[in-house]
Amino acid sequence: MTYGSTWYRSLFTHLMLIVIGSFFIMPLVVVFFTALKPGPELYILPPKLLPNVYQWSNFKEAVMTIPFVKYTLNSLFIALFVVVGSVVSASLVGYAFARLQWKGRNFFFAVLIATMILPGQVTMIPLFVVFKQIGWLNTYYPLIVPAFTGSAFNIFLLRQFSRTIPQELSDSGKIDGANEFRIYWDIILPLTKPALAVIAIFAFMNTWNDFYGPLIYLNDKNLSTLALGLREFQQLHGVTWNLLLAASLIAIIPSLVLFFAFQRYFVEGITLTGIKG
Amino acid sequence: MNQKRKTRHSIGTHLTGYLFASPWLIGIAVFFGFPILASLYYSFTNYNMLNRPAFVGLSNYKVILTQDPYFWKALFNTFYFMIFNVPLTIVVSVLVGLLLNQKVRGIRIYRTLYYLPNVVSMIAASLIFQWVFEPSFGILNQFLSLFGIEGPGWLVDAHWSKPSLIILSLWTVGGPVLITLAALQDVPKAQYEAATIDGANALRRLWHVTIPSITPTLFFNLIMGLIGAFQYFIPAMIMTSGGPVKSTYFIAHEIYEKAILEYRMGYASALSWILVIIVLAITAIVFGTSRKWVHYEN
Numbered sequence: 001m002t003y004g005s006t007w008y009r010s011l012f013t014h015l016m017l018i019v020i021g022s023f024f025i026m027p028l029v030v031v032f033f034t035a036l037k038p039g040p041e042l043y044i045l046p047p048k049l050l051p052n053v054y055q056w057s058n059f060k061e062a063v064m065t066i067p068f069v070k071y072t073l074n075s076l077f078i079a080l081f082v083v084v085g086s087v088v089s090a091s092l093v094g095y096a097f098a099r100l101q102w103k104g105r106n107f108f109f110a111v112l113i114a115t116m117i118l119p120g121q122v123t124m125i126p127l128f129v130v131f132k133q134i135g136w137l138n139t140y141y142p143l144i145v146p147a148f149t150g151s152a153f154n155i156f157l158l159r160q161f162s163r164t165i166p167q168e169l170s171d172s173g174k175i176d177g178a179n180e181f182r183i184y185w186d187i188i189l190p191l192t193k194p195a196l197a198v199i200a201i202f203a204f205m206n207t208w209n210d211f212y213g214p215l216i217y218l219n220d221k222n223l224s225t226l227a228l229g230l231r232e233f234q235q236l237h238g239v240t241w242n243l244l245l246a247a248s249l250i251a252i253i254p255s256l257v258l259f260f261a262f263q264r265y266f267v268e269g270i271t272l273t274g275i276k277g
Numbered sequence: 278m279n280q281k282r283k284t285r286h287s288i289g290t291h292l293t294g295y296l297f298a299s300p301w302l303i304g305i306a307v308f309f310g311f312p313i314l315a316s317l318y319y320s321f322t323n324y325n326m327l328n329r330p331a332f333v334g335l336s337n338y339k340v341i342l343t344q345d346p347y348f349w350k351a352l353f354n355t356f357y358f359m360i361f362n363v364p365l366t367i368v369v370s371v372l373v374g375l376l377l378n379q380k381v382r383g384i385r386i387y388r389t390l391y392y393l394p395n396v397v398s399m400i401a402a403s404l405i406f407q408w409v410f411e412p413s414f415g416i417l418n419q420f421l422s423l424f425g426i427e428g429p430g431w432l433v434d435a436h437w438s439k440p441s442l443i444i445l446s447l448w449t450v451g452g453p454v455l456i457t458l459a460a461l462q463d464v465p466k467a468q469y470e471a472a473t474i475d476g477a478n479a480l481r482r483l484w485h486v487t488i489p490s491i492t493p494t495l496f497f498n499l500i501m502g503l504i505g506a507f508q509y510f511i512p513a514m515i516m517t518s519g520g521p522v523k524s525t526y527f528i529a530h531e532i533y534e535k536a537i538l539e540y541r542m543g544y545a546s547a548l549s550w551i552l553v554i555i556v557l558a559i560t561a562i563v564f565g566t567s568r569k570w571v572h573y574e575n
Contacts, residue, residue, distance in 0.1 A: 013379045017387045020376065024391050024448065030416045031405050047419045093301040102294020108302070115309055117500065119508050119556050121532045121549040123308065125542055126315035129326060149304025180293045209398030211511060216537055230400050231515065234407075241408055248401040259396045263389050 035059070035246035042241055055242075062246040065236075070222065071229040078143050078225065079207040085147030086154055086203040087196050093150045094158025094192075095184050099170060116152045128216065142217045143210070147203070154199045161195035162188065198265050205255055226251050319546035326540055337547035347523055347531060348548075354439065355528045359506035362443050366502055367495060369450050374457035375483075388458070392451035403515040406445045407432065410516075432517050435524040442513055442525060453498045460494035461487065492571040499563060507556050528552055 030049065034042065035058055037051040062068075096102070097109055131142050165188060173183040214228040230251055233244040295302065320337055322330035341348050377388050394402065409415050410431035418428030431441045468486045477485065510530035513519065519526035528548065536545035 010381050013376070013381050016376055017379075017381070017384075020373065021387060021390055024394050024451070026416070027405055027409055027448070028393065028397075031408070034408065043414055045413075047414055047416075089300045089304075092297050096294050096297035100290070100294040100297060102291045102298075105294060108298070111305065112301075115305060117504055117556075117560055118309070118313075119504065119529075119549070119553055121508065121529060122316050122546075122553045123312035124532075125319065125536050125546050125549060126312040127308065128536065129315075129319075129324075129542060130312075132326060146304065146308055148300060149308065150301040155301060180297075184297070205396065209400075211398065211400045216533075227398050227400050230398075230404060234404060234515070244404055245408065248404055252397050252401055255396045255398070256393075259393070260389075263392075 031245045031249060035062075035242055035249055037242050039240065039242060058242050058246045059250060062233075062243045062250065065243060066229050066232050066247070067221075067224075068226075068229070068247070068250070071224055071226040074223060075208055075225040075227065078140055079204050081140075081144045082147040082207040083200050083203045085144065086151065087200050089148055089150035090154035090158045090199050091189060091192065091196060092184075093155045094162055095188060097155065097159040098162035099165075099184075099188060100180070112152050112155060116156075124216070131217065137217060138220050138223065139217075140223070143207075143213045154203070157199060158192060158195050162192055165191050194265075197262070201258060201262050201265050205258060208255060316546040316549060319543050320550050321547075322543040324542040326542060330543065333543065337544050338551070341544070341547055341551065347526060348528075350523050351526050351528045351531050354524065354526055355507060355509070357439055358442065358509060358527065359503065361439075362446055362509075363499065363502040363506055365443065366447065366450055366453055367498055369447060370453035370457045370498065371488075371491075371495070373450065373454045374461050375487075377454065377458055378461045388455075392455060394448045395451045399511055400515060402445065402448065403512040406441075406448070406512075407516045410441050432525075433521055435521045438517060438521060438524045442516075445512055446509075453502070456498060457491065457494055460491040464490040489572045493573055496563075496567055496571045500560065503559060503563065504556065507552060 033049055033051060036054050036056065037058075038053050038055045041051055041053070097105065097112070127142070128137075131137050136142050169187050169191075170183050173187050178186070209227055210225070211227045211231075214225045218224055218228065230244075230247060233239070233247055319330060321332060321334055323333050323337075324330035373391065377384065377391065397405070409417050412418055412428065412430045412433060415431070417431065421428040429437045431437050464487055468490070469482060472482045472486050508529050510527040510533065513525040513527060514530055514533075517525045519530055529552070532545050532548045532552070535541045535548065
């Protein structure tokens with residue numbers, strides 16, 4: 001879009017960006033300062049943003065109120081397996097949809113799209129029953145195993161991306177006598193790394209933040225994840241807001257680190273993988 | 278054209294395809310096909326997982342539609358949320374997308390900041406906004422009091438509880454914004470030039486060039502938004518437990534309660550099938566009308 005690059009136009013745009021952006025950022029800023037307040041300061045009127053006393057010990061106390069380290073390790077454990085499963089399955093199945101010809105491919109692609117539309121509630125109940133009957137309740141299996149069968153979104157993502165790789169590369173591999181797996185492994189797979197990176201990052205974040213899965217399948221406190229553990233703060237008698245917010249801040253640190261380190265993949269991951277069409 | 282050789286080659290190719298796709302094929306059989314059929318079966322039974330399922334015909338559906346004290350309230354809440362949240366999200370995502378598409382210095386930083394709330398987990402966001410919406414000490418009412426406005430009870434006020442949830446959901450509009458942004462960046466420049474030559478001003482260019490060009494993406498966001506709206510309940514559960522007076526009690530919440538907390542698998546399955554039928558009907562309508570307003574590039 002070409003407009004005249006007048007300075008007041010630019011200023012107006014910046015103003016809009018800042019005003020609207022504050023809606024997104026202010027809650028986090030306020031949370032940060034509220035987490036540092038000593039208990040009594042939370043309720044003074046008129047309310048102030050900045051604490052009089054910066055009680056950094058709130059963070060330490062928050063970490064000690066719930067089994068923070070254990071929950072963090074649990075979340076990490078689950079997340080790593082899910083990342084591996086997501087990447088492997090999306091890679092293999094995306095390859096099948098993108099670069100292989102097989103009978104029923106179009107039909108199953110329609111099925112793939114359909115599974116994205118299905119409300120999860122209808123499959124949740126029988127799965128819960130089955131998991132209970134095979135003894136998988138209160139284990140991490142229900143949270144990890146499905147990742148290895150591939151999620152529709154990830155497969156779709158990888159399929160779209162793989163289709164942009166020129167057919168000639170596969171053909172030259174065939175001419176050299178390679179079988180399909182070698183073409184996949186040596187030629188196509190390395191080229192799909194950007195898409196795989198997007199999948200890995202999103203898989204980690206979604207698992208790290210997942211509340212619903214652990215809520216349904218985990219009862220044992222020792223197995224609890226960090227996301228689930230945050231709720232324990234809420235259930236203490238008399239919500240200690242500063243500790244709760246402090247804990248929330250600590251809990252989002254890995255996501256923030258990942259996000260800022262790989263923001264290119266987040267913000268441009270959509271374009272990277274061509275999902276928008 | 279040696280027919281025999283072609284068939285032999287083809288069988289190997291087909292097998293390879295199925296082999297590569299096998300993790301997912303197994304997955305949809307186990308995690309979709311079987312559960313869908315099973316839940317349909319359960320919906321016609323009473324089943325508490327201790328005894329075998331007992332066939333009761335349409336009794337579950339009858340009870341839900343006529344005797345369940347909260348079903349119709351939950352359905353109303355869910356529709357309310359859908360009707361306001363989905364169009365609002367789309368409109369806001371387009372407006373914010375247009376804003377983030379501007380060529381100003383540091384626009385990348387803004388894009389990052391606008392997406393930041395999406396990085397925060399749903400539970401953390403819910404807890405944070407429970408604090409934001411706190412009637413006496415939360416920052417929202419503090420902010421309003423700067424202008425002399427006395428803010429409402431938000432989450433604890435039955436008239437403001439659902440709007441509060443919608444505000445929270447707009448906080449994470451960064452997700453749809455990114456998708457919309459990608460589409461905006463893909464609009465063919467040639468069309469803008471042609472429109473400008475024809476004398477179109479910025480607003481007309483927006484309406485006649487930009488919007489039609491991104492309709493496939495809007496369609497995608499619409500479908501995804503609808504699906505999400507009908508499954509929505511976790512922030513509401515965390516922040517309000519479905520109250521006050523069940524004003525934030527959603528269908529998905531009732532399904533969770535009946536299945537996971539009360540082990541009434543038959544009843545919960547019937548609820549979930551009513552939900553599925555509604556979602557499929559609405560999705561079908563949206564797909565059906567999409568021909569009229571979605572423009573695909575050929």
